[in-house]
Amino acid sequence: MADPVDPSAPILLFDSGVGGLSVLAELRKVLPQAPVIYAADNAGLPYGTKTEAQIAARVAGLLGRMTERFRPRLVCIACNTASTIALGMVREVLEVPIVGTVPAIKPAAAITQSGVIGLLGTEATIRQGYVDRLEQEFAAGKRLLRFAAPELVSAAEAALRGEAVDPAVYARAVQGLRGQPGGEAIDTVVLACTHFPLVVDKLSKAFASCGASAPEVRFVDGAQGIARRIAYLTQGQQFRRIQPDFALFTRDGPDVRALAPALARYGLTRMDIL
Numbered sequence: 694m695a696d697p698v699d700p701s702a703p704i705l706l707f708d709s710g711v712g713g714l715s716v717l718a719e720l721r722k723v724l725p726q727a728p729v730i731y732a733a734d735n736a737g738l739p740y741g742t743k744t745e746a747q748i749a750a751r752v753a754g755l756l757g758r759m760t761e762r763f764r765p766r767l768v769c770i771a772c773n774t775a776s777t778i779a780l781g782m783v784r785e786v787l788e789v790p791i792v793g794t795v796p797a798i799k800p801a802a803a804i805t806q807s808g809v810i811g812l813l814g815t816e817a818t819i820r821q822g823y824v825d826r827l828e829q830e831f832a833a834g835k836r837l838l839r840f841a842a843p844e845l846v847s848a849a850e851a852a853l854r855g856e857a858v859d860p861a862v863y864a865r866a867v868q869g870l871r872g873q874p875g876g877e878a879i880d881t882v883v884l885a886c887t888h889f890p891l892v893v894d895k896l897s898k899a900f901a902s903c904g905a906s907a908p909e910v911r912f913v914d915g916a917q918g919i920a921r922r923i924a925y926l927t928q929g930q931q932f933r934r935i936q937p938d939f940a941l942f943t944r945d946g947p948d949v950r951a952l953a954p955a956l957a958r959y960g961l962t963r964m965d966i967l
């Protein structure tokens with residue numbers, strides 16, 4: 694029989710930046726007692742503009758170091774870009790259970806009334822064969838319009854540092870979808886980057902003010918499903934928090950320090966540098 698899991702072993706959530714906090718928020722709802730380390734590879738941010746090889750090497754290397762040092766019971770790659778590129782490879786090399794983040798095309802296809810779905814992600818995510826396969830499998834007969842919105846990644850980072858963001862950033866993301874042939878019929882938008890749910894209110898406003906005749910838009914992301922999956926995989930395990938949950942960064946700087954109040958709202962009351 695396998696050894697029981699150490700009750701103080703954390704769940705490690707990994708992203709390039711603050712995006713994974715949208716997953717952490719859902720995880721807190723289902724497993725409030727679980728000790729968490731939130732790891733952000735801010736030295737590598739943004740992932741979305743990097744090549745597949747660069748992303749795979751960073752993610753595998755960092756998760757290798759982090760799992761050795763912190764012995765998590767489970768790792769969640771709370772990043773669509775990293776998951777769609779490196780999930781299979783990381784699963785092969787690490788022995789810890791890994792939960793990935795998959796663009797929520799399946800639930801979006803189930804709720805769209807117009808049959809036209811928008812997908813906002815990073816450049817790297819929207820070009821992945823992984824997304825093509827999800828489209829073929831779950832959205833056949835529907836239309837999936839993709840748009841890369843790297844500006845929304847920096848907008849979410851800035852918003853969490855408490856900085857003001859130019860509303861034109863959100864308007865450009867809306868225009869990127871609505872401006873495509875058929876885009877006026879989009880009624881469901883997949884937020885295929887974990888940063889984007891952090892600015893969903895702003896996005897929603899921007900959609901509402903762009904084209905009164907266009908249908909109201911519903912947003913879908915994977916965070917709830919991921920949280921449920923983590924709860925399922927850790928069923929029956931004991932949890933004991935023996936130190937405050939903390940955020941781990943790969944680079945220090947004033948921008949990192951500015952995140953402290955936002956991180957504290959997610960229960961991350963300490964910061965550390967890898």
Ligand code: DGL
Pocket residue numbers: 708709710712713738739740741742771772773774775815818846885886887888
């Ligand atoms: N949060 C990441 C995602 O879900 C990407 C942000 C980045 O470009 O680093 O795709």
